[in-house]
């Protein structure tokens with residue numbers, strides 16, 4: 034099947050079976066490997082992208098159901114002020130160990146701050162609990178999000 | 190495999206020298222030959238295998254070890270840059286390929302990298318600096334002794350002359366290579382880079398989503414493979430519907446692969462190759478494979494547990510592996526005998542990046558591989574042996590890895606993709622495992638059972654201790670994760686000891702999981718010692734301090750084969766006292782909460798930890814605070830990476846204690862993915878208060894030693910809270926109702 038989807042503001046033509054998850058379209062049909070495979074069943078968040086701004090598990094989103102919704106991936110994160118501030122906070126806090134989960138963490142964190150610029154610790158926990166970090170960098174992830182919230186980047 | 194890699198490297202590159210004090214030191218002889226690009230004045234100069242100085246004054250340093258998230262790609266070059274006196278902002282780091290002759294040992298395991306490389310990497314940097322000094326001395330006609338360095342600049346103070354490393358590089362490449370052992374290394378007080386918190390070198394790429402992990406490898410014309418193997422361990426392939434798989438959408442090829450007879454390398458399976466991995470993986474549904482499972486389908490965790498309990502009850506261990514004095518007499522004469530049975534389950538590694546490897550059978554006969562592996566030289570050797578070619582016909586690029594935790598010390602996925610790629614010369618193949626493949630076909634942390642007895646005299650002193658350890662016969666090599674150290678604490682400090690074991694048969698594959706053996710045995714012994722402490726009216730830290738009272742440092746003898754400096758009870762005392770102070774041990778805690786203590790020495794690191802826990806009204810365990818004091822020597826090389834390892838280890842251990850187990854049913858793993866193998870998530874993260882206790886010892890590794898003590902610290906806290914002793918992992922909270 035041929036599909037036309039909008040990814041990071043660009044129109045892309047894709048020829049793939051309708052039930053192929055967006056994750057595998059991104060990684061292996063389009064060569065956009067920033068979005069990661071962790072579980073394939075929606076349980077880890079490694080594959081998180083934004084669909085119309087909402088954090089969405091791309092491993093569980095068939096290409097056939099994307100329609101005309103806007104897809105944003107980690108490769109485009111620095112285009113948003115909140116995404117850029119989070120990227121910097123991730124470096125300042127030296128958040129990561131292996132780093133494999135971190136594109137998904139950043140996508141979830143960005144979606145959180147975009148809808149709630151000043152989350153409480155409980156709100157950070159509940160927004161981020163779908164993202165597993167096997168290396169368990171949770172303290173630092175949470176601190177980096179709180180730092181960006183305190184800077185107020187999401188309010189501008 | 191694990192030990193084999195070290196043994197080979199030690200033969201070739203390391204001299205293990207006994208020191209007067211009974212400790213060991215590692216002296217390296219890395220290849221030091223300079224290979225300049227000769228000619229023009231300002232050329233790139235490769236001063237040795239690790240250091241290249243560029244004319245623009247940037248410096249390229251090779252990170253030789255595999256990066257699994259432990260920060261080694263940043264940390265080893267820091268050691269080189271320190272002694273080179275490099276301007277860190279001008280340093281570029283590149284990952285070295287697998288090459289024993291060029292780089293010496295390349296291993297991510299056993300927390301070995303720091304102790305093995307602390308001196309050699311610094312010598313490498315110091316030798317390069319000496320060459321730059323010699324080049325400047327020649328150019329200016331002054332004695333090298335009058336020269337000094339500032340970051341990336343050679344200075345002649347009395348004449349005010351200065352030259353950057355870049356300006357001197359091509360001259361330096363023609364200078365005789367000094368004997369690294371002859372060069373004075375810096376005094377610790379002069380370190381500028383060691384001890385500085387430096388962010389991970391690849392982190393900027395990662396936050397931008399650049400493809401730097403193994404599974405991100407992209408090559409022109411690459412195809413993707415899935416590998417179907419039996420879920421029942423030890424099974425042989427009888428048949429599969431290859432044609433049906435070939436007819437599936439996107440499938441390019443499918444064929445059977447025969448195992449090489451070594452379950453640690455290659456087992457029977459069916460490879461399916463497609464234009465997209467998702468299509469290859471989906472086509473597995475059509476295979477209808479038939480397996481000969483032999484006797485193994487009847488095996489289960491329930492069976493192992495019942496068999497182990499029966500063996501412990503029968504009390505006739507197969508073999509004693511540590512014995513001194515007369516335990517039976519000691520126990521018979523004891524005022525009190527404490528007894529406890531403990532067990533722990535199989536665990537999976539579940540590194541975040543699923544197992545994968547990319548391979549290309551080149552026309553020149555070289556098998557070129559892009560391998561996320563913790564032991565690349567081992568993988569290179571296995572693949573070469575399998576293909577029947579010399580090792581230089583297998584070229585292994587080491588990729589960054591999304592976690593290792595010991596899983597990638599087994600290179601089965603390298604073997605699988607080599608078996609596939611050899612059938613498809615000229616086409617790059619990327620093998621990817623599903624998460625289900627990963628959980629179901631791991632080399633698990635061995636399950637184990639212990640029956641412990643200790644006899645106390647009237648003063649509460651332990652006069653005899655015995656352990657009947659029921660484990661598995663896993664036919665391991667030099668490193669056996671299902672074995673226990675013969676000198677397991679407190680054996681050295683008790684007069685009558687009997688540690689014995691019985692091994693059960695299994696086909697379940699087992700291997701090293703972060704802090705192998707220690708991650709299980711710490712729970713058993715520190716819980717049991719907590720029982721002993723309570724029985725004798727003390728708390729556990731007091732008991733430990735009593736046990737080692739007056740004890741002197743001893744050289745390592747039994748069991749541990751790493752670069753061990755021997756057990757030092759002074760370091761146990763220091764971390765124990767430190768964490769007691771940090772946690773206000775002995776003072777009242779908040780209503781409904783309790784503290785527990787755990788200590789363990791592993792991988793040359795001494796860690797004492799205190800957990801504060803409570804039970805929620807739904808009878809769930811909540812961990813509020815963890816205090817941790819650790820001693821890994823005189824320097825924390827990179828405080829960023831170091832603290833990250835400690836925090837990660839603590840949360841990892843809490844997750845194991847609370848909710849992780851792989852159960853065997855019908856000869857196969859029951860768990861399959863994160864829905865039924867539930868890793869810790871952000872909301873259960875405690876507040877972690879960790880500090881390092883610096884001691885006058887050379888630095889040792891941090892990938893592992895902070896993990897083991899947190900598990901007994903948690904279960905001991907639950908005992909303090911409820912009076913119920915956790916004897917089996919993971920914690921079954923129905924115990925507390």
Ligand code: FES
Nearest residue numbers: 071072073078092
């Ligand atoms: S890969 Fe999509 S949630 Fe895990």
Ligand code: FES
Nearest residue numbers: 131132166167168
């Ligand atoms: S940093 Fe390794 S999984 Fe998160």
